[in-house]
Amino acid sequence: NAGVTQTPKFRVLKTGQSMTLLCAQDMNHEYMYWYRQDPGMGLRLIHYSVGEGTTAKGEVPDGYNVSRLKKQNFLLGLESAAPSQTSVYFCASSSGLAGRGEQYFGPGTRLTVT
């Protein structure tokens, strides 16, 4: 099993460009999450999904959109990238929400917006 995979691993964008980050999991998990990690800020939840076709806002959703068209995939989109979105993005999945299933994290995507 590959677990949680993220594509791409690294990306550099210019301000105003758009891109989509792809997360895939092969554990048949219902729940998927997107976090961003910034120095000294910890992990902050952007959006999450409790099942195929559902999405919900997390702590820092502005400037991002997500889609969960297939159970195994969770896409994070940046429509118009800003330097403030320079960060490391982590995807995670779990069989249940907190306390009902361990969250498994992907290896991360390092995004730089110039």
Added chain:
Amino acid sequence: QQQVKQSPQSLIVQKGGISIINCAYENTAFDYFPWYQQFPGKGPALLIAIRPDVSEKKEGRFTISFNKSAKQFSLHIMDSQPGDSATYFCAASTTGTALIFGKGTTLSVSS
């Protein structure tokens, strides 16, 4: 607002020493308290977790101590090893909600 406060931000411990990382929370409805470990260039991974019905949980060299009245919980790493050098995150949640993470502690264990 920051609902889970973690300290210290960084920690240096001698090999064989005890590493202690503390977290405090405000929401008394929190009922799940995990710790995640993250090595450089990797995603976080669950290390150990506790629920408020017990005051302590131990797994090998790692122990969570929980003080419900003080709304605090801590991670103790006994006999710290260089391989324990990583960033540690505490987290908390209520039933059926997403985790809220602390800001992290970077642990360096010197040999």
